[in-house]
Amino acid sequence: MADSHPFGLHRVLEPQGVMPQAAWKLDNRMECGVNELLIDVERLNIDSASFRQIYEEVGKNEQAIAAKMKEIVAERGKHHNPVTGSGGMLIGRVREIGSMHPARQELSVGDRIATLVSLTLTPLALEEILQIDVANAQVTIRGQAILFATGLYAKMPDDIEEQLALALFDVCGAPAQTARLVQPGQTVVVLGAGGKSGLTVLAAARRSVRDGIVVAMDYGQLACERIQALGKADIVLDVSAQDAVACLASLEQAWNQRFGQAFSGADVVINCVNVPGTEMASILPCKDGGTVYFFSMATSFTAAALGAEGIGKDIQMMIGNGYCKNHADYALNLLRAEPVLQQIFRQKFAVHSH
Amino acid sequence: MADSHPFGLHRVLEPQGVMPQAAWKLDNRMECGVNELLIDVERLNIDSASFRQIYEEVGKNEQAIAAKMKEIVAERGKHHNPVTGSGGMLIGRVREIGSMHPARQELSVGDRIATLVSLTLTPLALEEILQIDVANAQVTIRGQAILFATGLYAKMPDDIEEQLALALFDVCGAPAQTARLVQPGQTVVVLGAGGKSGLTVLAAARRSVRDGIVVAMDYGQLACERIQALGKADIVLDVSAQDAVACLASLEQAWNQRFGQAFSGADVVINCVNVPGTEMASILPCKDGGTVYFFSMATSFTAAALGAEGIGKDIQMMIGNGYCKNHADYALNLLRAEPVLQQIFRQKFAVHSH
Numbered sequence: 001m002a003d004s005h006p007f008g009l010h011r012v013l014e015p016q017g018v019m020p021q022a023a024w025k026l027d028n029r030m031e032c033g034v035n036e037l038l039i040d041v042e043r044l045n046i047d048s049a050s051f052r053q054i055y056e057e058v059g060k061n062e063q064a065i066a067a068k069m070k071e072i073v074a075e076r077g078k079h080h081n082p083v084t085g086s087g088g089m090l091i092g093r094v095r096e097i098g099s100m101h102p103a104r105q106e107l108s109v110g111d112r113i114a115t116l117v118s119l120t121l122t123p124l125a126l127e128e129i130l131q132i133d134v135a136n137a138q139v140t141i142r143g144q145a146i147l148f149a150t151g152l153y154a155k156m157p158d159d160i161e162e163q164l165a166l167a168l169f170d171v172c173g174a175p176a177q178t179a180r181l182v183q184p185g186q187t188v189v190v191l192g193a194g195g196k197s198g199l200t201v202l203a204a205a206r207r208s209v210r211d212g213i214v215v216a217m218d219y220g221q222l223a224c225e226r227i228q229a230l231g232k233a234d235i236v237l238d239v240s241a242q243d244a245v246a247c248l249a250s251l252e253q254a255w256n257q258r259f260g261q262a263f264s265g266a267d268v269v270i271n272c273v274n275v276p277g278t279e280m281a282s283i284l285p286c287k288d289g290g291t292v293y294f295f296s297m298a299t300s301f302t303a304a305a306l307g308a309e310g311i312g313k314d315i316q317m318m319i320g321n322g323y324c325k326n327h328a329d330y331a332l333n334l335l336r337a338e339p340v341l342q343q344i345f346r347q348k349f350a351v352h353s354h
Numbered sequence: 355m356a357d358s359h360p361f362g363l364h365r366v367l368e369p370q371g372v373m374p375q376a377a378w379k380l381d382n383r384m385e386c387g388v389n390e391l392l393i394d395v396e397r398l399n400i401d402s403a404s405f406r407q408i409y410e411e412v413g414k415n416e417q418a419i420a421a422k423m424k425e426i427v428a429e430r431g432k433h434h435n436p437v438t439g440s441g442g443m444l445i446g447r448v449r450e451i452g453s454m455h456p457a458r459q460e461l462s463v464g465d466r467i468a469t470l471v472s473l474t475l476t477p478l479a480l481e482e483i484l485q486i487d488v489a490n491a492q493v494t495i496r497g498q499a500i501l502f503a504t505g506l507y508a509k510m511p512d513d514i515e516e517q518l519a520l521a522l523f524d525v526c527g528a529p530a531q532t533a534r535l536v537q538p539g540q541t542v543v544v545l546g547a548g549g550k551s552g553l554t555v556l557a558a559a560r561r562s563v564r565d566g567i568v569v570a571m572d573y574g575q576l577a578c579e580r581i582q583a584l585g586k587a588d589i590v591l592d593v594s595a596q597d598a599v600a601c602l603a604s605l606e607q608a609w610n611q612r613f614g615q616a617f618s619g620a621d622v623v624i625n626c627v628n629v630p631g632t633e634m635a636s637i638l639p640c641k642d643g644g645t646v647y648f649f650s651m652a653t654s655f656t657a658a659a660l661g662a663e664g665i666g667k668d669i670q671m672m673i674g675n676g677y678c679k680n681h682a683d684y685a686l687n688l689l690r691a692e693p694v695l696q697q698i699f700r701q702k703f704a705v706h707s708h
Contacts, residue, residue, distance in 0.1 A: 009599060019598055019634045021664045022657065085656035144559070150665045173663065212684045244373055245363060280373045291674055293657070301648070301655040301673060302439040303376065309527065309676035310375045310475045311361055311504045319648070319655060319671035322663035 004033030004098060008148035011123050020078075020148070021121040028077035028123040030144040037103070037147040038096040043162075044119065044139040045170045046088040048196070048274045049297045050081035051137035055115035057083075069139065073126040080120040086297040087119030087136070090157070091147055091166050096134035102149055112162070114169045115145070116152035116328060136167065136349055141249075156327040160335065164342070167349040168323065171197035172331035173322035174272065174295045175204035181293060182208035182268050189215040189266040189285050190233075190253070191241045194223025196213060196349050197295055199230055199262040201270050203334055203341050206232035215266070217247060217281075226344055234258065241273045251285055271296050279303040288314045295320035358387030358452060362502035367431065367479050374502070375434075375475040382431035382477040384498040391457070391501040392450040397472065397516075398493040399524045400442040402550070402628045403651045404435035405491035411437075421482040423493065427480040434474040440651045441473030442491070444499055445510070445520050456503055466516070466525045469499070470682060472507035490521065508682040514689065518696070521703040525551035526685035527650045527676035528626065529558035533627055533684060535647060536562035536622055543569040543605070543620040543639050544587075545595045546627035548577025549704050551585055551649055555624050557688055557695050558587035569609075569620070571601060571635075580698055588612065595627045598634035605639055625650050633657040642668045649674035 004010055008020040011027045020026055032038035046054075046069075058064040072080055074230055079327070094111045097104055115122060123146040131140040147153060156165055174197040182188055188205045192198045193216035205214050216233035218224055219240045227236050235258055239250045255263035265287025271278060276298040283304070286292050292315060294304065304317050335342050358364055359562045362374040365381045374380055386392035400408075400423075412418040414440055434441055445468045448461055461467070469476060477500040485494040501507060510519055526553040536542055542559045545569035546552045559568050570587035572578055573594045581590050589612055609617035619641025623631060630652040637658070640646050646669060648658065658671050689696050 007599075017597055017599060018631075019661070019664070021635060021661055022598075022631060085654065085660075087660065117664050117666070118660045120660050121561070152663070152666045181647060209684075243371055244376075245371060277372075277376060280376060288679075297656055297659065299655045300439065301653045301658075302651055304655075304673045305651065305676060306439075306441065306472045306474050307375055309506070310373070310471050312471070312506045312677055313675075314678045315675065318672035319658045319673060319677055321667075321669065321671055323666055324668045325642075 004035045004100070006035060006149040008121065011146070019121070021118065024076060024227045026038055026077035028089070028125050030125050030146070032098050032146070034098045035100040035102070035149040036098045037094060037107070037151070038103055039090070039092040039113070039115070039125070039145045039147060040095045041090050041092040041141055041143045041145050043091045043166060044079060044088060044141060045090065045166050046079070046137045046139060047084070047086040047297055048137050050084045050086045050088060052274060053081060053084045055134065060134055062132045062134070065132055065134070069129060070126055073124055078119060078122055078124050084297065085120070087122070089115050089117070089119060090122065091162065092145065095144070112156040113153045114156060114166055115147055116154055116169060116323065117147070118322070122147065122151070138163070138166070152323060157332055160332060161335070164345055165332070167196060167345060168200070168331050168335055169328055171200055172327045174320065174322060174333055176324050176327035176330040177199035177293065177321065178204040178270060179208055180324060181291065184208065184210045185212045186267035187213040189217065189269045190268070191217050191271045191278060191282055192296065193233065194218035195272055195274060196274035199226060199341060199344060200331060200334060201229065201272055202230060202232045203338050205270070215251060217241060226348065229344060230340055241278035241281040242275060244274045244284050248284040249280040266290055268293065268300060271299065276300065280307050283311070283313055283315065284306050284328040286313065286315045291316040291318060293318045293320060358389045358454070360389060360503040362475065365500065373475070374549050375472065377680060378430060380431035380477045382479050384479050384500070386450040386452050386500070388452045389454040389503040390452045390457070391448060391455055391461070391505070393444070393446040393467070393469070393499045393501060394449045395444050395446040395478070395495055395497045395499050397445045397520060398433060398442060399444065399562060400433070400491040400493060401438070401440040401651055402491050404438045404440045404442065406628065407435060407438045409488065414488055416486045416488070419486055419488070423483060424480055427478055430478055432473060432478050434670060438651065439474070439647045440473070443469050443471070443473060443517065444522055445474070449468060449498070465512040468510060468520055469501055469508045470508055470523060470677065471501070472676070476500065476505070476647065492517070492520070506677060511686055518700055519686070521550060521699060522554070522685050522689055523682055527678060527683045528674065529554035529688055530678050530681035530684040532558040532624060532677065533562055534632050534678060537647065538562065538564045539566045540621035541567040541569070543571065545571045545623070545625045545636055546650065547587065548572035548580045549628060549642055551625055552626035553580060553695060553698060554685060554688060555626055556581065556584060556586045559624070569605060571595060580702065583698060585619065595632035595635040596629060598638050601635040602638040619646055622647065625653065626634055628652060630654065634661050637661050637665070637667055637669065640667065640669045646657070646671040647672045647674060
């Protein structure tokens with residue numbers, strides 16, 4: 001592949017002329033182009049909305065999940081879930097570096113890296129699925145992948161084990177964006193706070209608000225126990241984010257109980273829920289002039305846009321960008337600085353089931 | 355209906371406990387609750403993505419479109435397109451004001467108003483479809499609708515005719531948000547600039563950037579002629595926003611030709627396109643640290659989120675909020691101050707076909 005485009009346009013098979021992420025099908029022949037990176041893949045970290053959709057479709061059965069994953073890659077040349085539209089990321093070792101690749105000075109063949117771009121635009125050849133960790137949406141495989149010149153990656157750290165780093169990198173945009181967005185003294189509400197991205201967001205929000213207020217919501221005892229264990233939230237609520245009305249009511253009640261006054265709205269609401277239908281639960285508690293940041297890949301654009309308008313809320317709503325500068329470093333440093341977060345991640349999200 | 359909730363929760367039939375916009379079906383019995391407004395509807399202004407979907411499904415035939423619209427309302431109690439998820443707005447006369455409605459002092463029975471909340475959450479009873487203006491997605495009907503206490507509306511102005519105001523109100527969030535977002539000296543790229551919202555955004559952007567640069571893109575000669583006639587853009591490009599690669603290439607070429615230097619990215623990109631698949635065309639020209647504002651209801655949340663990450667773009671992406679304070683007044687004043695915009699709107703978007 002001599003004609004190697006920085007965005008990977010040369011890998012797009014259909015439809016012609018679109019970007020690789022928009023393509024239905026990518027060319028997944030594993031020949032390294034002049035500005036491509038060829039990777040021996042060890043493990044895939046599937047986006048949680050995508051993985052949930054797969055096992056809800058085929059059942060929580062390793063063989064059925066493996067068959068479905070192979071079907072997706074065979075059809076599309078990438079692990080791009082056609083229902084959720086989402087992907088995930090991968091870990092592997094550099095096998096070959098194109099002669100024109102921008103990271104030629106930084107990387108060596110054999111380096112262990114994680115890709116920080118979505119699997120939805122990563123050409124992937126899936127030779128064999130070796131093991132599926134259903135609880136963590138992590139899949140050990142034999143296969144290869146291609147990273148384009150603009151494709152983000154991170155070298156695996158020495159002091160944090162592979163499984164842990166991979167779980168963290170998958171969500172590393174969220175805490176970094178939170179740190180950038182949240183200001184001291186603010187009130188922040190985090191939905192889906194007991195999940196992988198939610199916990200990192202909680203920790204980042206606590207650092208940024210300082211003496212402000214952090215409210216954490218999640219659904220179910222286990223998630224709320226993780227939030228309590230992390231110890232970053234002033235109020236923890238066990239309520240379904242799909243029930244917007246109940247969310248607001250329980251927040252108002254808990255706020256009144258805790259602070260002896262009426263809840264007057266959050267400056268920032270961060271949605272990390274991995275099920276659909278949680279837009280209104282994010283919009284309702286946000287005060288006029290505030291910001292709702294949607295990290296959930298299950299967010300519906302129209303539900304958010306029309307939802308805010310429908311109740312006359314003058315708020316900013318942001319589409320979670322999985323990338324901001326130095327996001328992987330920020331997340332690694334957060335994990336290093338927060339031993340409890342590291343412990344929860346290790347126990348819950350990074351357990352290698354043998 | 356004595357038990358009248360400000361968000362309209364009492365009108366939700368299924369599923370139970372959700373907000374009216376999220377509901378599959380609303381109670382559209384036309385009895386005015388204590389904090390509701392009952393409206394005699396004269397005209398519906400269907401969201402352009404929704405209207406396009408309808409006529410692409412059933413054909414550009416008035417009877418077929420009418421049948422489909424009746425089917426949607428019969429099934430859902432509101433004109434909420436189940437495919438696009440979008441609605442539109444309506445114009446009519448106040449028929450009854452609930453005894454607890456917040457606008458009891460401002461409104462009188464008989465006032466002509468436009469609703470500024472989406473039809474996706476407006477209980478609607480459609481008695482008869484009298485006329486369909488296919489070109490403008492405006493539908494004259496006999497019917498009634500309900501507005502909840504939090505539902506936004508605007509009184510129709512005396513100096514701007516009904517058709518024109520209705521067309522304007524449908525998009526009035528876009529120019530108001532643009533005015534708030536764009537700063538003097540910036541470079542702004544507007545996609546879908548020749549459409550209804552796009553032209554208002556162009557005019558608002560020009561006022562805000564002052565000596566900055568405004569680039570307008572749209573697809574097709576007619577749209578580009580409207581942009582040229584408005585005279586607010588420094589560069590006008592006729593290119594499909596579904597072809598992200600071609601958009602960037604044509605912008606780079608035109609910029610070089612006009613200014614004799616390389617295009618270094620836009621501070622703000624505003625997407626007003628009413629077809630899907632235009633996320634990457636919005637993301638590619640945005641510079642690191644810049645903002646993409648998606649007003650298009652055809653925007654895919656995941657395509658935007660993964661698209662930016664996929665090419666390592668550190669940008670803010672915002673979900674267009676159809677409401678911000680005084681948006682209707684801003685839009686009316688913009689139209690009053692811009693005679694050419696008013697003329698184009700009158701000719702193109704507000705023609706009453708008898």
